[in-house]
Amino acid sequence: MPEEKITFVNGEPAKCGCQMKFSSGGGDYSDVLYVMPCAAHSPKPFGPVEVKRDKDGWWYHPNIPNFGEDEDPAPYTAWTKEQGLELKGWHSGDEIYDLPEEDAACTAWNPESPGPEWFLMGIFDTEDGPYVQWARREVAP
Known part of the structure; x- marks a missing residue:
C-alpha cells in the first residue's frame, strides 16, 4: 500500500481537513508541530462506546x-x-x-x-x- 502524504501549505489546513499548529517552544524546548487529523485520517473513527451513567444519571x-x-x-x-x-x-x-x-x-x-x-x-x-x-x-x- 503506497504511503499517503498530507500536505500543509503556509499553515493552512490540508485539502482533506487535517489541521496543523506550530509552536517554536519559546526557547524552552524544541519546535513542536501539532497535527489534528481529519475524520478520514483519524486513527480510530469516533463512534459508540459503552455507556455508564454516574449516580445522578449524567x-x-x-x-x-x-x-x-x-x-x-x-x-x-x-x-x-x-x-x-x-x-x-x-x-x-x-x-x-x-x-x-x-x-x-x-x-x-x-x-x-x-x-x-x-x-x-x-x-x-x-x-x-x-x-x-x-x-x-x-x-x-
Whole structure:
C-alpha cells in the first residue's frame, strides 16, 4: 500500500481537513508541530462506546474533545461536522412524561435511541433541564 502524504501549505489546513499548529517552544524546548487529523485520517473513527451513567444519571461520551469552559457551541459544532456526524437531541420534558420532582438529577429518565444507527453523545443538565443528544454518521443522499 503506497504511503499517503498530507500536505500543509503556509499553515493552512490540508485539502482533506487535517489541521496543523506550530509552536517554536519559546526557547524552552524544541519546535513542536501539532497535527489534528481529519475524520478520514483519524486513527480510530469516533463512534459508540459503552455507556455508564454516574449516580445522578449524567454521562458524556469520553472521546469528545475538551473545548474549554467557553459556552460557544461553534467549536463543538465544527468538530461534529468534521467527524461527519448528524446530531439529534431533546429535553426530558419533550417526552411523554416529565421526571419525578423528587428526582433532582435524571436517574429516572432513560431516553430511547431514535434508531439502531444512533449512539449516545451525552445526557447532561441544561438551564431547561436534562437533555439527551444522539449522533449517527451522516447519511449520503
